[in-house]
Amino acid sequence: MRNTCLRRMAVPFALVCLCLAGCSPQPSVPSKTRTRVIVWHWMTDRQAAFDELSKRYEQATGIKVVFELFAPSEAYSSKVRAAAQGVNLPDVFGILGEKRDLASFVKAGHILPLNHYMNENNGAWKGSFLSKAVAMNEFSDGDAYGVEPGIYGVPIDMMTIRMVYNKDLLKELGGDPEQPPQSFEEFLSIGNKIKEAGMQGLVSGWGEVWLVNCLAYNLAFNIMGQDKVLATIRGEVPYTDEDWIKVFSLFKEMQDSGVLADGIVTMINKNAEQLFANGKAVFAFNGSWCVNVYKGMNPGLNYGVMLPPQVSDKYPVSIWGGAGSSFMVNARSKNKEAAVAFLKWLTTKEQQAYLSAATMSLPANKDCLTGIPDVLARFARDLELATHSYTWGISEYPQVIEAMGKGIQSIIIREMTPGQVASEVQKAKERQTARHAQ
Amino acid sequence: MIPLCPMKLKSSLENYVFILPAALIFVIFYLIPFTWVFHLGLYEWDGISPTRVFVGLANFKEILFEDRIWWASMRNAGYITFIALTLQNALAFMLALACDRQIRLKNFYRVLFFIPPVLSEVVVGLVWQWILDGNYGLLNSWLTSAGFGSLARSWLSDPATALTTVAIVHCWKGFGWGFLLFLAGLQMIPRELYEAARADGANGWSCFKHITLPLMMPVAVLVAVLTILGTMTGFIMIHAMTNGGPAYHTQVPVLRILASMMPPFSRFGYACSQGISVGFVLVALSFIQYRFFLLRRDSAQEDT
Numbered sequence: 001m002r003n004t005c006l007r008r009m010a011v012p013f014a015l016v017c018l019c020l021a022g023c024s025p026q027p028s029v030p031s032k033t034r035t036r037v038i039v040w041h042w043m044t045d046r047q048a049a050f051d052e053l054s055k056r057y058e059q060a061t062g063i064k065v066v067f068e069l070f071a072p073s074e075a076y077s078s079k080v081r082a083a084a085q086g087v088n089l090p091d092v093f094g095i096l097g098e099k100r101d102l103a104s105f106v107k108a109g110h111i112l113p114l115n116h117y118m119n120e121n122n123g124a125w126k127g128s129f130l131s132k133a134v135a136m137n138e139f140s141d142g143d144a145y146g147v148e149p150g151i152y153g154v155p156i157d158m159m160t161i162r163m164v165y166n167k168d169l170l171k172e173l174g175g176d177p178e179q180p181p182q183s184f185e186e187f188l189s190i191g192n193k194i195k196e197a198g199m200q201g202l203v204s205g206w207g208e209v210w211l212v213n214c215l216a217y218n219l220a221f222n223i224m225g226q227d228k229v230l231a232t233i234r235g236e237v238p239y240t241d242e243d244w245i246k247v248f249s250l251f252k253e254m255q256d257s258g259v260l261a262d263g264i265v266t267m268i269n270k271n272a273e274q275l276f277a278n279g280k281a282v283f284a285f286n287g288s289w290c291v292n293v294y295k296g297m298n299p300g301l302n303y304g305v306m307l308p309p310q311v312s313d314k315y316p317v318s319i320w321g322g323a324g325s326s327f328m329v330n331a332r333s334k335n336k337e338a339a340v341a342f343l344k345w346l347t348t349k350e351q352q353a354y355l356s357a358a359t360m361s362l363p364a365n366k367d368c369l370t371g372i373p374d375v376l377a378r379f380a381r382d383l384e385l386a387t388h389s390y391t392w393g394i395s396e397y398p399q400v401i402e403a404m405g406k407g408i409q410s411i412i413i414r415e416m417t418p419g420q421v422a423s424e425v426q427k428a429k430e431r432q433t434a435r436h437a438q
Numbered sequence: 439m440i441p442l443c444p445m446k447l448k449s450s451l452e453n454y455v456f457i458l459p460a461a462l463i464f465v466i467f468y469l470i471p472f473t474w475v476f477h478l479g480l481y482e483w484d485g486i487s488p489t490r491v492f493v494g495l496a497n498f499k500e501i502l503f504e505d506r507i508w509w510a511s512m513r514n515a516g517y518i519t520f521i522a523l524t525l526q527n528a529l530a531f532m533l534a535l536a537c538d539r540q541i542r543l544k545n546f547y548r549v550l551f552f553i554p555p556v557l558s559e560v561v562v563g564l565v566w567q568w569i570l571d572g573n574y575g576l577l578n579s580w581l582t583s584a585g586f587g588s589l590a591r592s593w594l595s596d597p598a599t600a601l602t603t604v605a606i607v608h609c610w611k612g613f614g615w616g617f618l619l620f621l622a623g624l625q626m627i628p629r630e631l632y633e634a635a636r637a638d639g640a641n642g643w644s645c646f647k648h649i650t651l652p653l654m655m656p657v658a659v660l661v662a663v664l665t666i667l668g669t670m671t672g673f674i675m676i677h678a679m680t681n682g683g684p685a686y687h688t689q690v691p692v693l694r695i696l697a698s699m700m701p702p703f704s705r706f707g708y709a710c711s712q713g714i715s716v717g718f719v720l721v722a723l724s725f726i727q728y729r730f731f732l733l734r735r736d737s738a739q740e741d742t
Contacts (some may be wrong), residue, residue: 074696074700078700081485081486084486097702098701098702100702101701101704105489107487108489118637141675207680207684213543262572262573262592264595266594266595266684275573282572398702399703406685408682410685413596413597413684413685415597415685429502
C-alpha cells in the first residue's frame, strides 16, 4: 500500500521537477570542447547571409558562431529583456529601442565597453566605420544618460530614411523622372495632379508613430535648425513656438493638397511598401532597407531616391540616418573575447561587402561604399545631412514623441489644428518634465 | 482540543502530498507572478535597470487622474464590448436557435459558424484590413460595383467609422464561441417541456418566452461574462488592423499596456498598474453581472 502510494506520488513529483528544471537558465557555453559564440537577432531577411558568414568564420578560425533568429521585433525585444532580467543573455545580441534603453543595459552591466578594442592599433577598428554609424553606439561626456563615456556596440550596417518616387508615375503626371520635386511647393503642386489622375500620392508606415515623427524632425531641422530642435527637447523652447506650429502645418498642407495617400494614418510600412512596389503610389517615405524589399516585391520597379522636399533655405534639409543595426557583446559572457574577435571579422571590408550585396543594405564599413548598387548608393549620398536621436546626447520623453505622432495623425484626419497639436505636445512635455523633476 | 489520531494525521498528510504538485505549480506560475505584478505596480522601472524606484501609488494616481489616453482606450473597449454583448451575442443566439431546429445542412452550418473563432487573430486582422482598405479594398470595390460608390471610404482610417468597423470585425470573429455555448444550452433543454407546452396549446412564441428564455439565462450570463472578459482583453486583431489608430480612435487597454511596457516607453511598473486596473474593472463588471443575474433569478422565483 505504502509502495503504491509512493509510486503514485513519484510521478507528479517527477513532472514538477521536470517543469521547474525547464525554468532553469541555460548555460551560456553549451559546448564542452569548442567555443561557440551565440548571436541573437531579429533580422529575418538576413538569416541566410548570417549563416553563410558563420560557415566562413568557422572554416577560417574553427570557432562556431550560431545566429539565433527571434521575430517579430516585439517578440525579440521581450526576449532580450527577459534574458537580461534573468542574467541569461547570449554572447552577442542587438537592442531594439531608444538610446535610453541602451543606457539601461549598459548601467545594468550587460554590455561590454568596446573602447579598448575600438581604439587599439591607433583606432584601426573604429576608423574602419562610417563615423555616423559609430556615433549611434557611443556615449559622450555630458550627455543626459549618465553612462560612462565610450562605445558600446558594433554597427553592422547603415540606414538612411528618405523619399523615393516612382519615375514612371511621375512622368505620367507630367514631371521629369530625373528631376523629382525639391521644394515643398513643388511637392504640394503635384498633389492636385495626383488627385486628378486617380493615383495615390505619398505612402508610408505612418500608422506607426516613429516614421511620421522622422519626417516631422526632418522638417523641423530644415525650418529651425538642429540647435533649436535640441533646445526644445531640453525644454528651453516650447512646442507652441511658431516654428513648431509651422512644422505641424506642413502635414495639413500635404493633406489638403492631396499628396498624401488615403488611409496613411493607419498604414503599416509593409502595406506602404507593397503599394509603392506595385506601382500604385507616386512617393514613399522609407528607409534604405526598402531597396531589398522592393527588389523582392517587384524587381522591375523604376524608382528614384530624393531628399525630403525643402521648406526653407535657412537650414539644410536633414535625413534620418545612422547605424541600421548594431551588435553588443554580453559583458558577463565567458566568450566575450571570442565574440569581439568575431565582430571584428564581421565588420571587415570583405564580410561587409558580402553582407551588403546579399541583403542589399548599406555597409557600416566605409571602405565598402564603392561598388554597391546605384540605387543603394543614392541612399548613402549626403551622409553629412544624416541625423539620429541616438546622436543628440538627449532624448525626448516617449510620451511627447507619442503626442507628436498621434497629433500629426489627428491633423491628417482633420480632427485637430496644428495649433491644437502644438499645445497638446507642449502639455505632454510639461507633464513629463514635472513628473521627472519629482 | 481533540488530539488527532495518528492514522488520520497520516491520511490527511498523504492527501496534502497528493495536491502538493498542483499547489506548487499554482503558486509558482500563478500566485507568485500575480503578487509580483502588484509589487511592480508600486515601482518606476524600465525592466532592465538593476534598481527600481519605489513610487507607492503614484502609478495608479497617474492612471486615474492624468492618463487621458488610458481612459479613451477603456471607453473604446467598452464600446466594442457593448457591440459584442448586443450584436454578437444576439447573432450567436439566433443562429444557435436556427441550428437547434431540424433544418437541412445543420451540421455544415455548425462547422461553418465555428470557423472564425479558430482562425488566427493576426490572419483575420490582416485579411479584414485588406477587405476594408480604402484604396484597393474588396468592400469598396463591391459597393462601387453595386452602385453604392458614395458609401465607399477608408473604413479603418476614417475616425467616424474606424471603431465601429473594428467592433463589427470583432463580432464576426467572436460570435462562434457564443453560438457553440448557446447551442449546447439549447440542446440541454428537455424536449418534453416543449411537447407538454404544445399539448397545453402554447404557440412558438410562448414556448420561447416561457421555456427557452428562462432556461437559457444561466448560459446567457456565462456567454456575457466570457464576452466581456474576451473583448476587454482583446488586442491582437486590432493591433493587426489599425494598431490603435487613427490617432487613438481604436486604442484598447491591452494595446496600451503593451505600449507602456515595450520601448520607447519601457515603463514596466506603470504597465503592471494598468494591468491591475483592467483586472479590477473586469472583476467588478463580472461581479455586477452575476449579482444582476441572481437578483433576476430570485425575483423570477418569487413571481412563480
